[in-house]
Amino acid sequence: MATDAHTQLRYLEWQPSYTHTRPYRISTYVGRRRKGKNKAKHQPDEGEGEGEGDNGDEKLPNTNLVFRKSEHAETIHDIRGSVEQFTLDTNGFAYIRCPPPAVTRAWEYSDPKKIEDVFLPECEAILRRGVEGADEVVIFDWKIRKRKSAKERRTRNPNLQGFAKQVHCDTLLTRDEIGTPIMQRIRNHLPEESHHLLSGRVQLINLWRPINAPVEDHPIAVCDGQSLDASKLLETDMIRGAYTGTMLYPLFEPDAKYRWCYMSRQEPEDVLLFKGFDSMQGQVKYTPHTSFIPFISPPSTRPRVSVEVRALVFTHPMEREYT
Incomplete structure (x- = not known):
């Protein structure tokens, strides 16, 4: 039975300073706190709080991004049991039913051999099955998403992150100059x-699935690409150590008519695929997404633990046009 949810999502709000200063966020992964004058501070990742970064004695803001909640409740449509067919090309996302994951406990993801021998090949097989024309798949990033303990916050682990709490489109992080286009x-x-x-x-495709279930804590919402005006996405520089990328954020608009979707009580067998980029003309190019907290939730929810993978998916040349 479908159960639509209602919530207020967080969007990037336009600032007059963006006319002369490009929007940016600087995030750094840190280890344990160091004693002495220049203590390393925990820097917020996507979806965490905002603060300041250390630069010796001089404190510089780590971001000039400003977010605000939608003014009115938004409906997040439950697609469970829906007769409507959602596809990557038409909507920018798709749910596909898959066998349960072989790696089922969060602590197992600290085993490099299991990641290389079991987890990543399993994800590649899902992407080849779920993405039409997937001739080559290059997985370049993966992470666990969960509510981090105080100890986990103090530990350097880029593959363990909190929930993303702002509406955004993912990026490709590389060691290139700021603003380098994805194809370059x-x-x-x-x-x-x-x-x-x-x-x-x-195509840049994100694979998202829970490893505990059902998901009731911070489910993920994806925006139907048919309701998105891509010209309203604002490019934002993302800097993490030596890595840079360009994150896209839909701007806050009081009267925006985004259509949001999710799958209630998502199980590990319910795998979500959605786009971060597509070079093909005439298809949905980006899929904004975010975790969210429904206004009405079960009184006791199991903390969500999920895994996500980002991959470049290549289709060999055909009689089509590409940008």
Whole structure:
């Protein structure tokens, strides 16, 4: 039975300073706190709080991003049991039913052998099945999302992150100059294969699934690409140590008519795929998404633990047009 949810989502709010200063966020991963004058502070990741970064004695703001909640409750449509067919090309996202994951406990994701031998091959197989024309799949990032303990916040672990709490579109983080376009980033880091790979279709696909269930704590909402005006997405520089990327945020608009969707009580077998980029003309290019807290939730919810993977999916050249 479908159970639509209602909530207020957080959007990037336009600031007059953006006319002369490009929006940005600087995040750094830190280890245990160091004694002495220049203590390293925990920096917020996507979806965490905002603060300041240390630069010796001089404190510089780590972001000029300002977020605000929607003024009115938004409906997050439950697609469970829906007769409507959602596809990556038409809507920017799709749910596919898969066997349960082989790695089922969060602590197992600290085992590099299991990641390389079991987890990533399983994800690649899902992407090849779920993305039409997936000739080559290059997984470049994965992480566990959960509510982090105080000890976990003090530990350097880029593969363990909190929930993303603002509406956003994912980015490709590489060691390139700020503002480098995604296609150029691929050329820089896959120089031998890039001529062949970039002559066809290129997609950035996010694979998201819970590893405990059902999801009632901070479910994920995805925006139907048919309701998105991509010209209203604002580019934002993301900087993490030596890595840079360009995150996209839909701007806050009081009368925006976004159509939001989710799957109630999502199980590990319910795998969500959604787009971060697509080079093919005439298809949905981006999928804004976020975790959210429904106004009405069960009185006691099991803390959500989920896993997400980001991959470049290449389709060999065909008689189609690419940008």
